[in-house]
Structure formats: C-alpha cells, structure tokens
Amino acid sequence: xxxxxxxxxxxxxxxxxxxxxxxxxxxxxxxxxxxxxxxxxxxxxxxxxxxxxxxxxxxxxxxxxxxxxxxxxxxxxxxxxxxxxxxxxxxxxxxxxxxxxxxxxxxxxxxxxxxxxxxxxxxxxxxxxxxxxxxxxxxxxxxxxxxxxxxxxxxxxxxxxxxxxxxxxxxxxxxxxxxxxxxxxxxxxxxxxxxxxxxxxxxxxxxxxxxxxxxxxxxxxxxxxxxxxxxxxxxxxxxxxxxxxxxxxxxxxxxxxxxxxxxxxxxxxxxxxxxxxxxxxxxxxxxxxxxxxxxxxxxxxxxxxxxxxxxxxxxxxxxxxxxxxxxxxxxxxxxxxxxxxxxxxxxxxxxxxxxxxxxxxxxxxxxxxxxxxxxxxxxxxxxxxxxxxxxxxxxxxxxxxxxxxxxxxxxxxxxxxxxxxxxxxxxxxxxxxxxxxxxxxxxxxxxxxxxxxxxxxxxxxxxxxxxxxxxxxxxxxxxxxxxxxxxxxxxxxxxxxxxxxxxxxxxxxxxxxxxxxxxxxxxxxxxxxxxxxxxxxxxxxxxxxxxxxxxxxxxxxxxxxxxxxxxxxxxxxxxxxxxxxxxxxxxxxxxxxxxxxxxxxxxxxxxxxxxxxxxxxxxxxxxxxxxxxxxxxxxxxxxxxxxxxxxxxxxxxxxxxxxxxxxxxxxxxxxx
Numbered sequence: 001x002x003x004x005x006x007x008x009x010x011x012x013x014x015x016x017x018x019x020x021x022x023x024x025x026x027x028x029x030x031x032x033x034x035x036x037x038x039x040x041x042x043x044x045x046x047x048x049x050x051x052x053x054x055x056x057x058x059x060x061x062x063x064x065x066x067x068x069x070x071x072x073x074x075x076x077x078x079x080x081x082x083x084x085x086x087x088x089x090x091x092x093x094x095x096x097x098x099x100x101x102x103x104x105x106x107x108x109x110x111x112x113x114x115x116x117x118x119x120x121x122x123x124x125x126x127x128x129x130x131x132x133x134x135x136x137x138x139x140x141x142x143x144x145x146x147x148x149x150x151x152x153x154x155x156x157x158x159x160x161x162x163x164x165x166x167x168x169x170x171x172x173x174x175x176x177x178x179x180x181x182x183x184x185x186x187x188x189x190x191x192x193x194x195x196x197x198x199x200x201x202x203x204x205x206x207x208x209x210x211x212x213x214x215x216x217x218x219x220x221x222x223x224x225x226x227x228x229x230x231x232x233x234x235x236x237x238x239x240x241x242x243x244x245x246x247x248x249x250x251x252x253x254x255x256x257x258x259x260x261x262x263x264x265x266x267x268x269x270x271x272x273x274x275x276x277x278x279x280x281x282x283x284x285x286x287x288x289x290x291x292x293x294x295x296x297x298x299x300x301x302x303x304x305x306x307x308x309x310x311x312x313x314x315x316x317x318x319x320x321x322x323x324x325x326x327x328x329x330x331x332x333x334x335x336x337x338x339x340x341x342x343x344x345x346x347x348x349x350x351x352x353x354x355x356x357x358x359x360x361x362x363x364x365x366x367x368x369x370x371x372x373x374x375x376x377x378x379x380x381x382x383x384x385x386x387x388x389x390x391x392x393x394x395x396x397x398x399x400x401x402x403x404x405x406x407x408x409x410x411x412x413x414x415x416x417x418x419x420x421x422x423x424x425x426x427x428x429x430x431x432x433x434x435x436x437x438x439x440x441x442x443x444x445x446x447x448x449x450x451x452x453x454x455x456x457x458x459x460x461x462x463x464x465x466x467x468x469x470x471x472x473x474x475x476x477x478x479x480x481x482x483x484x485x486x487x488x489x490x491x492x493x494x495x496x497x498x499x500x501x502x503x504x505x506x507x508x509x510x511x512x513x514x515x516x517x518x519x520x521x522x523x524x525x526x527x528x529x530x531x532x533x534x535x536x537x538x539x540x541x542x543x544x545x546x547x548x549x550x551x552x553x554x555x556x557x558x559x560x561x562x563x564x565x566x567x568x569x570x571x572x573x574x575x576x577x578x579x580x581x582x583x584x585x586x587x588x589x590x591x592x593x594x595x596x597x598x599x600x601x602x603x604x605x606x607x608x609x610x611x612x613x614x615x616x617x618x619x620x621x622x623x624x625x626x627x628x629x630x631x632x633x634x635x636x637x638x639x640x641x642x643x644x645x646x647x648x649x650x651x652x653x654x655x656x657x658x659x660x661x662x663x664x665x666x667x668x669x670x671x672x
Contacts, residue, residue, distance in 0.1 A: 003052050003054060003055070007048065007052060007055075008055075010048065011045060011048050011049075011052075011055050014041055014044055014045040014048070015045065015058075015060050017041055018038070018041050018042060018045065018060060019060060021033060021038050021041070033321055033391075036314075036319070036320050036348070037320060037321050039086065039088070039314065042061065045061065046061060049061070061305075062303070062304045062305045072135075072143035072144055072145065072209070073143075073144040074137075074141045074142075074143070074144065075122075075132060075134035075137075075141065075142050075143065075144040076140065076141050077122060077134065077137075077139070077140060077141070077142060078124075078168075078170055078229065078231070079170070079229050080139050080140055081120060081122060081136045081137075081139050081142070081172065082139055082302060082305055082306050082307055083139070083305055083306055084288065084306055084307070084310055084311065084312040085306045085311055085312070086286075086311070086312045086313075086314050087311055087312070087313050087314070088313075088314050090267050090270075093263075093266060093267065093270070093289075093311070093313050094263050094267075096289075096311045097263045097266060098263075100291065100300065100308070100309070103299070103300040103308065104291075104296050104299060104300060107261065108291045108292060108293050108296045109238075109240075109259055109260070109261050109291075109292040109293065110259070110260050110261070110266060110289050110290060110291060110292055111239050111240050111243070111257055111258070111259060111260075111289070111290050111292045112257065112258050112259075112260055112266065112269045112270070112273070112287055112288070112289050113226060113243075113254060113256075113257045113287065113288045113290070114254050114256050114257075114273055114277075114280075114284045114286075114287060114288075115284055115285055115286040115287060115288045115312055115314075116174040116176050116224050116254060116282060116283070116284055117176065117200070117201045117282075117283035117284060117285050118174040118175050118176030118177075118200075118201055118204050118205075118224075118282075118283075119135065119136075119174065119175045119176075119201070119204055119205040119208055119209075120135065120136040120172070120173075120174060121133060121134070121135060121136075121145075121149070121172070121173055121174065121175050121208075121223065122134050122135075122136070122142065122170055122171075122172050122229075123149065123155065123170065123171045123172075123173075124168070124169070124170050125159055125163070125164075125166075125168075125169045125170075125171065126167065126168055126169075127164070127167060128158055128159040128163065128164030128165070128166075128169075129157070129158055129159075130146075130149075130150065130155070130156070130157045130158070131146075132144065132146050133145050133146045133148075133149035133150075134146075135208070135209070139305070143209065145208055145209065147213040148208055148209075148210060148213045148216040149208070150213070151213055151216050151217035152175070152216075152221045152222075152223055154221075154222050154223050154251075154252050155223050155251075156249070156250040156251065159249055159250070160248070160249045160250045161245065161248050161249045162235075162245075163228075163245070163249045166230055166232065167231075167232075168230060168231045168232075169228065169229075169230050170228070170229040170230065171225050171227070171228060171229075171246070171251065172225070172226065172227040172228075172229065173223055173224050173225035173226050173227070173251070174223070174224050174226070175204050175205075175208050175221055175222070175223050176200065176201070176204050176221075176222055176223070176224065176282055176283070177200040177201075177203050177204040177207070177219075177220060177221060177222065177282075178200070178220065178222055178281045178282050179200060179280075179281050179282060179283065179657055180281055180655060180656045180657035181220035181222075182197070182199075182200040182203055182220075183657045184220070184654070184655065184657075185197070185203060185219065185220060186203075199283070200282070200283050201283060203219070204221060207219035207221055208221060222252065222282075223251070223252060224251075224252055224253060224254045225246045225251035225252065225253055226243070226246075226253065226254070226288075227242070228242050228245075228246070234294075237293060237294055237295065238292050238293055238294065239290055239291075239292050239293075239294065239297075240257075240259055240292050243257050256273060256276070259292065260289075266289060269287065270287045270289075270313045273287050274287075274315050277315065281634055281656070281657075284315075285314060285315055286312050286313050286314040286315050287312070287313045287315075288310060288311075288312050288313075289310065289311050289312075289313060290309060290310040291309040291310070296309065297309035316347075316348070318348065318378055318379060319348070319376055319377065319378045319388065320346045320347070320348040320353075320376070320377055321346075321374055321375065321376055321377075321391060322343050322344045322345075322346035322353075322374070322375065322377060323343065323344040323372070323373075323374060323375075324341045324342070324343055324369065324370075324371060324372065324373045324374075324375045324387065324390075325342045325343065325344060325371070325372070326341075326342045326371050327339055327340070327341060327342070327358065327364065327369070327371055327402050328340055328342055329405055329409055330433075331408060331409065331410050331426055331431065331433035331434060331437065332434075332437055333434060333437035333438045333440070333441050333515045334425075334434075334515060334517055335425045335426040335427055335428070335429075335431065335434050336423050336424075336425055337361075337405075337408070337415055337423070337424045337425060337426060338357065338358075338359070338360065338423075339358040339359075339360065339361060339364055339404070340355055340356065340357050340358055341355065341356045341357075341358055341369070341375065341377075341387050342354070342355060343355065343356060343375075343377065346377070348377060348378075348379045348385065353377060353379060353385045355385075356377050356384075356385040356386055356387050357384050357385070357386050357387075358386075358387055359386070360422050360423050360424065361404040361417075361424055362422055364402055364404070365401075365404075367387070367389055367390065368390060368392075368401065369387055369389075369390050369402065370390065370395070370399050370400065370401060370402050371402060372396065372399065373390040373391070373394075373395055373399070374390070374391040374394040374395075375387050375388075375389065375390050375391065376388040376389050376390075376391065404424070408426035408428065408431060408433075409433075410426070410431050410432050410433035410434070411426065411428050411430070411431040411432060411433070413426050413427070413428040413431065429567050432462070435462065435468070435469065436455075436458060436459060436462060437515075438469075438470065438515045439458050439462070439467070439469070439470050439473075440455050440458055441512075441513065441515050442470040442473075442513040442514075442515075443458065443470075443473075443513075444513075446509070446512055446521060447505075447509055447510075447512045447513035448502040448505050448509060448510070448513045449502065449505065449509070450473070450495075450498050450499055450502045451494075451498040452491070452494055452495045452498050453473075453495060453498065453499070456486075457486065457495075460484070460485070460486065461476075461481075464484065466480060466481070469571050470513070470571065470575075471571045471574040471575055471578075473499050474499060474500075474503070474574075474575075474578045474580075476495075476496060476499065477496065478492040478493045478495075478496045479492075481495070502580075503578060503579050503580050505580070506528070507524075507527075507528040507531070507532075507533065507534060507537075507581050507582075508521065508524040508525045508527070508528040509524070510534055510575070510580055510581040511523075511524035511527055511528065511534075511537065511581075512524045514562065514568075514572075516558060516559055516562045517558045517562070518554060518555040518558045519555065519558065519559060521596075522550075522596060522624060522670055523551060523555055526548050526549070526550050526551050527545070527548060527551065527559065529548075530548050532582075533576075533581055533582050534572070534575065534576055534580065534581025534582070535576050535581070537559070537563065537581075538563045538572055538576070539563075540559075540560070540563075541560070542556050542557055542560045545559050545560060549616060549620070550616075550620045550623075550670060552611055552667045553611070554664075554667065555667075596624040596625050596626075597669060598621055598624040598625055598626035598669065598670065599624070599625030599626065600625060600626070600627070601626050601627065601637035601638075602626070602627045602628070602629050602635055602636050602637050603621050603626055603627070603628055603629070603636070603637055603638055603639070603640055604628070604629050604630070604631065604632050604636055604638075604639045604640070604649060604653075605617045605618055605621075605628065605639075605640045605642075606639060606640070606641055606642070606645040606646045606649045606650070607641050607642030607643050607644050607645035607646070608642045608643045608644055609640075609642035609643075609663050609666075610642070610643075610663060611663065611667075612663075617640065617666070620670060621670075624670060631649070631652075632649050632652035632653050632656065632658060633652075633656070634656055636653070636656070636658045637658075637659075638658060638659040638660070638661050639653045639658055639659070639660045639661065640661050640663070640666045641660050641661065641662065642663055
C-alpha cells in the first residue's frame, strides 16, 4: 500500500515526540507531559502502524525504557526487564482475558496488583547477600545504582526464609516516595531555597540516580517488591505464593494484591482498587494483572518488549495537559467573583473537561497562570476540575501575566476585596447575574425544589420582567405565561402548580433558598431545630442565634444581618405572607449526615477550642456522619487544632501529610 506523505510525516513526528519524552522521563527524571498524554502519542502511532504495515519496519514501539545514563556503570540484566502492554477500558481488558484463555487452552487464575508509579529496580542477591542493584535502563542494560540502593532502609541487605539458600536470585520491584514523605521533602527544600520536585515519582527517580550515595541516603525512599527471578527453577508454582514469600523474606509488598478467576472478578477488582487510590500514601496509576500459574505464563511467553501473561490496566488519568484558551470570570449568587479557565477539551478522570476552576485572583497570580499556557489540570472522582500549574517550559515568548478584571462583568460595578477574605466580590445587590443565581438557588432541589423552573426559564422570566426576585414567583399566573415562547397552556399550569406546592417546603429548605452567607443545609437545619417559623428566625436577636450549638458567631451575625437588611425585609415579609417557612424540617438526621462532607471521614480534635468543648466538637462531627479518634494515623482525614494542641498529634499529622485545621476552618467545613 502506498502511504501518503502526510502520514509518513505524522509518524515521524510522533516517533520524535515519543523518544523525546522517553528521554525526559527515563533519563532526566523531568517529564514535560502527563503519562496519559504520552500514552495518547503511543496509541496514535500504534494505530498508524496497524493501518500502514510499512511503518512497522522502523517502529520504536518495541523498545523498552531508554538507554542508561553514561554517568553510571552499565549493568546487564540476567533476564531482560520487559515493560507491560496497557489497556485503558474494561472492553480492552476483556479482550486480553479472552486472548489469554485462548492461548492457554484452559482457565488460569490471575493475580491483581496495584501499579506503583515509581522507578523499576532489579536487586541481585548472591547466597542471600545483596550484591548489585540496577535500574531498568533499556531492558537489557541498566544503570548500576548499588551504592545508592544500600542506603534505602526498606530493602533487606540479607535475605530471610528459604530465599537465602538460593545461590543467585534477583528481586524486582519499584522504588517510590510516599506522598507524606514527598510533602516533607519539598517543604524542606523550599525553606532552604532549593527547587521543589514536581511529583513523588520524579523525586524518587532523581533521588535514586544520584552520583553521591550520601544524597540518596538523605531522601525518604521506599521499595515495593513484586517479582523473583532466578537461574534455578523455583520450588513454588504460583505468583501469589511469590508475593507472600517476599513479605516473609523481609520485603515490603503492596498489600492490596488479590486473586481472581473470571473476567467479572477482574473488572470488579480494577474498579475496587481504583476507588481507593486517593486514600493511599503513594501514587498508583493502574492495576497489573498477571497469569498466576507459572506453567501457563511460560507456555504463552513474551513478545520482544512485553510479556503476554501480564497486562497493565491504566486508571482514567487524574491529571492531563491541555491548552488554556482564555481566563473568564463568573458572578455567584452572593456576588463572589470566580475566575475559571476555558480549555481545549481533554478527557480526564473519565470525562471530557472544557472548563476548570482557578479559585480566586490570588491563586492565578500565585501560580502565574496565563492565557494560551499549556496547563496541567486535575480531576479526582466527581470533584470540579482545577488548574494545578502551568507548564512554563512550553510558554511562548510573547506570554504576558493575566490581569484581573476591576469591574463586574455583569453590572459594571467596581469589585471589592475585603481584608480578611481571599475572594473578590461584586457588592451591587441589584446585579442581574446575582439576581439570576439567587433565584436559581431558590428553585434548586436542595432548596424549594420547584419542578420545571429551569435556569433557562428563570432567565426568560427575568428578561420579560415578569419577576425581579424570588417572591415574585408566587404572584405569577398561568395566563401570563401560557402564550410565551417555550410555554403552552399545560406547561404553564404545571409550573404554577409546582410554585404553589413549594410553599409547603420545610423551614430548613427555605433558609437554604434565601442565599444567606455561611448558611448551607447543615446550618439551616441547626437553625430550624430551634425555631418554628421563618418569622421567628427573622426576628431573632444575634445572641439567640449564637447560642445554637454548632452555629458559631460568624454565621449568627450573617443571619441577623440578612434579615435586618432593607433590601431583604420586604421580600422575606412577602414570603411569610404567602405562608412560606411555617413547616418544621422533616429531613432525617441520617439523610443529612450521610450526604455531608464529613460523612465516613475520621477527625482528631486536639487542644482547647474557643467556641466548643472537645466533647461538643466530637459530638457535632459524629452528628454529621463523621468519626472521631484519639490518635493520628494514615486513616485520619484532618486534625482540628485549638490552642495548645498535643505536640505528638501535630508532629504525626505533619509526618503523614494530614491536614491541620483551625477552629474557623472547622466551622467552614461543618457549614458545607
């Protein structure tokens, strides 16, 4: 088949890009792009080579790693250190499973192990004593890093168990850096004016590949073992047994490995392991699935670069790079101005992302994020994607810092930044965008839950000046809207009935609907547990509100200010006259606590809080679905620290990279 010149040019471009990024990743420990973006380049080249077979003659895809650094002595591997082929979907995993079963002719079992994001390492033991350690290199020859590896405390220098009796033995695994250790290391480097590492993998690789072992010894490196290679046939028959023996022999083995048989079990396992990745103290980007029985693995063998008996299932990427096309700002219901990035669409965390938050003007300045930057974005689970950092190396020469807007994009009012707040605000309460957002909040499911009152319809009603605030909704008549665009007689009647039905919403929902600063579902529930009607809340004095356990003086003052405002008084009185806010809350404690941000998370309270006793704070955490503990561990979500906190708890939290919250931050959390 004749190949179009543009195809050849694209293939050559891809090869050069892939080789460049291999060098940066394997040799320089300073990758410019995320792993997922590198995978995309490989997949595109692979697709071209499958379509145009001639391209395979000069393929680079069978190459493993990168040539070793000449600064280190070469170390030839007794058995080549191959890489793994990747799959990215459950369908691709099923296809690999089917091919494996077909090659073997019967059903094997499989081990499933978390794939650690570190640096592959081979450690040779002779008669049970560590004699050599080498990086993967190009799979055939690696770099001799023996003197550096000896300084890593988690790697045994002398083998235990029956392994010590084998003349020549090679242990393979991954050198990595724990997230908690990485944070401490970067903090130390920053405090002394040194550059910080981009991520734990880079930090681990750079620390291991030092010419001076003393530097390596000062870095907090760890090692997970996952394979044994020997020049004699090993006396056990399964990989699962190997992992257990490695543990018995003094090696750390990633603890979540498990066995599976059927494809549905493999899929359930990768889903389960993917769900815990954020809770681990080390980075993992997938699950390695291996044929468990060695006799079957030997039967199906390997290609020139990867074993057929193993595959890496890659998790959807949590970080990707893309182009930041522009920085825009939005106006919230409280007037808060939020900058956000308009992105070149990119798939990350399992979905296509076009927008990402930039939090506030201060964060844009601190991170030096600019329009037309290539940026790293992050999205974990269902969290709103955020811009983590710009890739400064790829920034063009004409780039200029972004200047924050000075006026509200909706009403043109001058923006205000209060001294004690990070955010910037539009304080014009008649701002059209604020009015829109407040009515959207009023009608939302967590508030008045007015079915059929969509954002588009609210915009339409505001545009026709049929409403100017939320109270106006209750004066609407079906005859006013049934002949308007988007309505008919039936849809108009349905909307008016939904508005009428909302009058019976519970008091806590009504409070949420009013857009009172600091009052979310939890604070609204606390208030509604003390008052019977909206009228009572409206007339409550600040000290009465402040006496509500868990509410706090800031929220109490915010509630009182809202109901005292001349702008809000007539609207609230109209709502009261319509009979709104006369119903006590009917939501169950269980429903609130199961959906709260504290639910199923563990907190440690230490020191003396100003507004709570320790018992009150812990009771409130448990009421909102959280758990409390007297000691700090890897499972601790955060430490809430008052005056004179326990020193041991603070030190443990810092070592484990557990967030330490002030009392004010704790109150912000419970109001979420």
